[in-house]
Amino acid sequence: MPDYDAVVVGSGPNGLSAAIELARNGCSVLVIEANETLGGGVRSKETTLPGYIHDICSTAYPLVVGSPFLSKLPLDQYGLEWINPDLPMAHPLDDGSAAEMHTSVERTANRLGIDSEAYRSLMGPFVDRADDMAPDILAPLQIPSHPILLAQFGLRALLPATLLANRIFKTDHAQALFSGIAAHAFMKLSRPLTAAIGMVLGIYGHRHNWPFVKGGSQNLTDAMVAYFESLGGEIQTNWRVKSLDELPTARATLLDVTPQQVLDLAGDRLPGGLYRRSLKRYRYNPGVFKVDWAVSDPVPWTAEAPRQAGTVHVGGTMREIAISENMTNRGLHPEKPFVLLAQQSLFDSTRAPDGNHTVWGYCHVPNGSTVDMTERIEQQIERFAPGFKETILARSTRFTFDLEAENPNCIGGEINGGVQDIWQHFTRPAPRWSPYRTPMDGVYICSASTPPGGGVHGMSGYHAARAVLSDL
Ligand SMILES: Cc1cc2nc3c(=O)[nH]c(=O)nc-3n(C[C@H](O)[C@H](O)[C@H](O)COP(=O)(O)OP(=O)(O)OC[C@H]3O[C@@H](n4cnc5c(N)ncnc54)[C@H](O)[C@@H]3O)c2cc1C
Incomplete structure (x- = not known):
């Protein structure tokens, strides 16, 4: 036995x-x-x-x-227990404004000016049927239970994120919003299927928030x-x-x-x-350089939306994000990396004492990188939130090799x-x-x-x- x-x-x-x-x-x-x-x-x-x-x-x-x-x-x-931020995600830009991803597709689209209709038709039909789609897309290759819906999704999802965003969006806001989500793919945004990551995380963000x-x-x-x-x-x-x-x-x-x-x-x-x-x-994939901060105040974002957001994508326009992802995939360290940042304690007081806060962040780096990206990451945050550095009480940083030492699955920090x-x-x-x-x-x-x-x-x-x- x-x-x-x-x-x-x-x-x-x-x-x-x-x-x-x-x-x-x-x-x-x-x-x-x-x-x-x-x-x-x-x-x-x-x-x-x-x-x-x-x-x-x-x-x-x-x-x-x-x-x-x-x-x-x-x-x-x-x-x-789940914590649902007021706004799942925001994406600040240099002019002091920010793109906003609300749970409501309608609210998100309404803030995108001439790109409203394009955003609505990109996300809306799939958000409405997100629960039907989940068993098909979170699965191995199989005969789908909703083939027409999946084919409609696939027509967009198979495209490179930059191609899709350039084709359907005119504004920096809509392009940055979509490409920031697609950059979770770790790939060059000109590669096929990167749009899929933008769509899947967008669809489920609208359907369920990006909860902590x-x-x-x-x-x-x-x-x-x-x-x-x-x-x-x-x-x-x-x-x-x-x-x-x-x-x-x-x-x-x-x-x-x-x-x-x-x-x-x-x-x-x-x-x-x-x-x-x-x-x-x-x-x-490329790896990540991870930073966690203990801070005395909420991140002082210039724009209003990131102050309400659980997750903030820090990297500027789609073009900048695409360059950053290109570089990490070519073994280079961008001077202005695309930073993924989260602010859990804004919505969950159990995370930090006495009205202080936690901030979570990382940027992509070449697989196996040994470069300290702390300064570049903090500089990117300062760009959209001047005064951030003065709020830092302590930080913990982890290189690619630290991640792999803690978890052997993180090969080269991936x-x-x-x-x-x-x-x-x-x-x-x-x-x-x-x-x-x-x-x-x-x-x-x-x-x-x-x-x-x-x-x-x-x-x-x-x-x-x-x-x-x-x-x-
Ligand atoms: C910094 C970071 C940020 C992330 N952010 C997000 C996010 O916000 N949202 C999201 O959905 N995903 C995120 N991810 C990705 C997500 O965590 C992973 O995709 C997911 O954890 C993969 O799950 P897994 O069970 O396949 O492997 P893992 O979670 O990697 O677990 C593998 C486990 O196996 C153990 N193990 C390995 N080898 C051995 C061995 N020989 N003997 C015994 N045990 C072993 C490891 O110690 C580990 O505990 C993030 C990951 C990291 C590292």
């Missing part, structure tokens, strides 16, 4: 989702985590001063609340862990698995890791051939489990009918390196678990 029905290596949101889906279907499951803390990309910590809770990895969760799997779990019974977790992202992980344990699941921390051979016996082993690590863990157990070659050739361009989106981690199964009997991959890819939605883990259940 094997020790467990399933062993899951890694406790990121996908590992935990897989573990929950298996446990609630009656399997005995052990989750093994290298770190002392659980959660992978969903953790928080006091990294600056006592009482300041920073989301040290992910922070904004439109895809959790939009996830057909995670949104259905009873996590509220295990302490999960009350008290810190760790509370999402803790709720998932508590629910998993209530189903009889077991967890072992501080165990960095070096080889599949050291694992307890199980009918299925699920790896919440990326292809490079699968090769290391499997060694000779993984046969030669196309699958092994594909894992070897698997491509990773955060999304591998490039998600038009080729690797449909073939992650290797061209295969079932992307979760490997050629090794009973061994599966369940991380963001499988469809639907990066971000916190748990759907890679869920689909991997369904493959296991069907095999068992």
